[in-house]
Amino acid sequence: MIRSVSLSLLTTTILGWFHNPAPAANIPGAGFTVASYSLALTPDIQNKTVLGRESITLRANVDGVRRLNFSANALIIDRATLDGVALAHTVEGDALGFDLLRPLRRGRTVRLELHYHGRPARGFVGSSTTLYTSYFACDWMFCSEDKFGEKAAFSLDLRVPAGVSSLSVGSLIARRSGPDGSEIHSWKAPRPYSVYLYGFAMGRFTHASEWAGSKKLTYISDTTDSAELKRRFAGTREMVAFLSLKAGMPLPVSEYRQLLVDGGEAQEAATYSVLGTESLPTKPNDSSEDWAIVHELTHQWWGNLITCETLKDFWLNEGITTFMTAAWKEHRYGRVAYDAELDVAKSRLKRAQVKGFDKPLAWNGIYPTLGVRRAIQYSKGALFMAQLRVTLGDTAFWSGLRRYTRDHAGGTVTSIDLERAMEASSGQDLQQLFAEWVFGDEISD
Incomplete structure (x- = not known):
């Protein structure tokens, strides 16, 4: 999610459990x-x-x-x-x-x-x-x-x-x-x-299906017919091909479903997405409105297959996905659309900074509002990925993202996992860059 909807369960993280202490009495999930x-x-x-x-x-x-x-x-x-x-x-x-x-x-x-x-x-x-x-x-x-x-x-x-x-x-x-x-x-x-x-x-849903290689794409709704479903989700097949290439691995589910509902929903689930009619473009080939389908699809790799270990590193879910939305726009519409998407991220981060709030991506404190959290973990996260791309160059950057994705598929990650993958692919020492953007005063090794 990026514009109007976000994970509404953004709560504080729980402490990790070390050695064998008896668990605290009233912490959900403890022990x-x-x-x-x-x-x-x-x-x-x-x-x-x-x-x-x-x-x-x-x-x-x-x-x-x-x-x-x-x-x-x-x-x-x-x-x-x-x-x-x-x-x-x-x-x-x-x-x-x-x-x-x-x-x-x-x-x-x-x-x-x-x-x-x-x-x-x-x-x-x-x-x-x-x-x-x-x-x-x-x-x-x-x-x-x-x-x-x-x-x-x-x-x-x-x-x-x-x-x-x-x-x-x-x-x-x-x-x-x-x-x-x-x-x-x-x-x-x-x-x-x-x-x-x-x-x-x-x-009482209408269904429509097509194939993206060996992966089945199914579109579902109670608000429209199958022809309109195929029209509204026509770009999904190309998005799957693009994201599979960049991730270095195919769509992680055999069948991916998209449920079209009224309203402004934009939500990923484990193997499907819920998308509101108000979140989809009102006219074809509109790069400014084309974000919801690809953003939620991207979570099938980054967020669902590979999940941040705690909310401290939530930017790994949403910052990467927000960046990949911009990368998709570059692929589909050209460099101007990529820059425009990053400009949206810059403006959101700037609003938080004007209010006196700017934190490292892996900051573990309490955000004053959900909008400020989004400005850091979504928008600043995307801008950091764009900076990594500039620093490393396309070959090493995309190689590092593929390494990160393959190495941690099915598991959980922290920010240091991304740093190590990018260093391994590029041969560069990225400790200073990650310290500046991600860890702040923390030590990243």
């Missing part, structure tokens, strides 16, 4: 790592409520875990069990916690199962006939939104009314009849992803 989330959901489109069952497989990563904490939300838990044994739960501050009968030793794997219902406070959007999630996964399921870089397997059995289509992370692997004439659609992610990338949609 354990989630391996998988398996959900069965029955959403109510009109009332925007959900009935759910969630199975969480997790592993203690310290000794003495006495409480399992997740981000608190507005949902009501009807029953909770750990390996089949009933658990009580309490809410303390922002943490929903389950007190264990016996502490977990490091390395112990358990399964927490939750039955719940309610109306999510955030994240359920749509009309009387359509429902889609808009960020805030930890409001319609149970997870820890602060564990930004933690990647877990995800599967979903989504119960929908007969005749209704669905969309979620990964592939639709099965459909079967449900109670009262409903259908159950089973979705499974192709690899572990961070929880902020989970989502789903349901409605």
